[in-house]
Amino acid sequence: MTDHGITTIDTGFHRPAFDAAYLIVEQGRAAFVDCGTQHSVPALLAALHAQGLAPEHVDWLILTHVHLDHAGGAGALMRRLPSARLAVHPRGAPHMIDPSRLVAGATAVYGAEEIERSYGEILPVDAQRVVSAGDGHRIDLAGRILECMDTPGHARHHLCLWDPRSRSWFTGDTFGLSYREFDSARGAFALPTSTPVQFEPEALQDSIRRLLARDPETMRLTHYGPVGDVARLADDLIAQIDAMVALARAADGHADRHARLVASLGELYAARAAAHGSALDTAQTLDLLAVDIELNAQGLEVWLDRGRPT
Structure with missing residues (x-):
């Protein structure tokens, strides 16, 4: 599905319609928002090809945060994107340059075999290609300005991305989970995600209110896809x-x-x-x-x- 130059990509993680990445295309240049795992790279490149673009047309990979279902494939994808830079929250940038602590933490919880099966190899990103995107940081995609907002609550290294063109937020996990199986005549159903280890309830509520203050038309969730009726949600x-x-x-x-x-x-x-x-x-x-x-x-x-x- 494509609107305002935005394509929702199913990364294939866990099950269908569970984990989304997004492709934004502007004037023949492209940015990915989140990327899934190493196993997701073929799907992302296929979505790029479907828009008539090649890897060298990608200027940005923008991560909402560094949890592995959002960012586990970043190192592998960046190796396929020769012109791209990676934008990530300042707290997340060190983990993209040296993902050893991310790998160790996940391995302690899930085991090495499960990490390989679910996420593949988690590769580092060249420090020269990493941009720390703090609150208010603006990303220029061929003249289309995308603004980062610091949105703690789910994680302290979380940002959301505002796109004025579509009046939408790319919300990562800040605006919760909304699986399409729950859709009804009332629209989407959503629930918060308090995944360990940095859940902070008041900060998350404040982040949600900050997102709503822009009067968005659409929230583009990682889990899963774009949703409207944002005030109710x-x-x-x-x-x-x-x-x-x-x-x-x-x-x-x-x-x-x-x-x-x-x-x-x-x-x-x-x-x-x-x-x-x-x-x-x-x-x-x-x-x-x-x-x-x-x-x-x-x-x-x-x-x-x-x-x-x-």
Whole structure:
């Protein structure tokens, strides 16, 4: 799908319509926003070719943050893009130049075999090609100005990208997850993502409000694709963050804290999806969200254990 020169690319990570990257084309020049994993590189280059462009026409790879489902393929992709620079949050730039800590952290959680299977080889990016994109940084794509906003909450190394041409934000994980299976007559359904290890609820709510202040028409999520009706979704996300925090606090102090939190998060999301008019039943909802519920529970527990104030 292409609009305003923007193509949504399914990176093929995990399952169909789960992990998106975007291609922006302006005056024969191109930028990718997020890139999936090393295994995603052929899909990105195929999308570029479908627009009649070659790798040397790409000026930018812009990362919303350095979690591996968004940035794991950056090193491999940059080796295929001879003219491109990589723009990333200042906190994320060192991890793109030397990804060893990213690899070590992910390997500790998932194991080396799973890292290779899911993400492939995570390669470094030449430091001379990396641009630190702080709050307000402007990227010029053939005269089309794209503006970076620092958006902590999901991660401290997270930025969102504003495109005035389409009046849309490329939101990474700041505007939550919205899987197309949950779409109903009311439109899209979204839930926050509190993936470990840097979830901060108040910062995430503030970031969502900052995005909404631009009066966007569309949010372009990594998980998954463009969504409209952004004011409603923003209200839903902010309310759910409060609900998730309350559930985390209710589970805290119990020996079975993690199990309680997983169960209560599942109940929260299933009830909200049903109220939204989702065609999925409770079992289907819990199955589709199983990984996200587990990661959200872990992220909330890390936040609890850090002792963050309310």
